[in-house]
Amino acid sequence: MRRFILIAICLSVTPPVFANWFYDIKNIIFQRSEHKADTEITDSNIAAALKQALLTGSDAVVSQLSASGGFNDDRNIRIELPQALGAVQKTLTKVGLGDSLGALEDRLNAAAEVATVKAKPLFVDAIQALSWTDVRAILNGPDDAATAYFQHHMAAALSAEMRPVVTDSLNEVGAVRLYNTMMDSYHALPFMPQVEADLSGHVTNKSIAGLFHYLALEEKSIRSDPARHTSELLSKVFSP
Numbered sequence: 001m002r003r004f005i006l007i008a009i010c011l012s013v014t015p016p017v018f019a020n021w022f023y024d025i026k027n028i029i030f031q032r033s034e035h036k037a038d039t040e041i042t043d044s045n046i047a048a049a050l051k052q053a054l055l056t057g058s059d060a061v062v063s064q065l066s067a068s069g070g071f072n073d074d075r076n077i078r079i080e081l082p083q084a085l086g087a088v089q090k091t092l093t094k095v096g097l098g099d100s101l102g103a104l105e106d107r108l109n110a111a112a113e114v115a116t117v118k119a120k121p122l123f124v125d126a127i128q129a130l131s132w133t134d135v136r137a138i139l140n141g142p143d144d145a146a147t148a149y150f151q152h153h154m155a156a157a158l159s160a161e162m163r164p165v166v167t168d169s170l171n172e173v174g175a176v177r178l179y180n181t182m183m184d185s186y187h188a189l190p191f192m193p194q195v196e197a198d199l200s201g202h203v204t205n206k207s208i209a210g211l212f213h214y215l216a217l218e219e220k221s222i223r224s225d226p227a228r229h230t231s232e233l234l235s236k237v238f239s240p
Helices: 021-030 043-066 083-094 099-116 119-128 132-139 145-172 175-187 199-224 232-238
Strands: none
Touching: 043 099, 043 119, 043 132, 043 199, 083 099, 083 175, 099 145, 099 175, 099 199, 119 145, 132 145, 145 175, 145 199, 175 199
16 A cells, blocks of 8 residues: 655565665765766656655645544544634533534545645646756755755645635534524624634645645655655666
């Protein structure tokens, strides 16, 4: 079964002959390894290998988070109610209406799972657009260099693409209806201040944060333990 990883395609290779492939890449790029002729290890092959790994890894992360429970069952990225609803939450809990808040939170996460699918083609476009300069910077950068690249180049596009999907998803899973019912109950109480929350913006921002959270973790994983990750193309490019 394919593992959920950021910049690798996991294949069964025993024993792992490419245990230090990440560091070999950097040596090849910046010093050129002596055990292979320059003509055998080309810049285009290195770039293609990294792009292949990034495509597979980002696809796996999107698949993980868009699955049922991808957000809802994950304490690391589960979306809580907007801070603007803090007073509403306290008030309704006191009068015995707190159950609706938990149900609303579940539906916010369900909407995030539906909308996350929209991220997949955006990652494809960003990865395919990587220049050789980008490849060098990612391979020689810090533990989150690829994630930082995605955040810089994709955050605005992700927000624009996902927000309308989130809005539709909130309606689809019944979050908007539940929110309106909950707020009606709150405002029916005496002396309650007016409260409004941007559910679409909140879920969109938290969904994107969840994506980048796992992208950063997987990138760090492959940099710290490259022996666990390889790909057919990487194997071809960096074999002895």
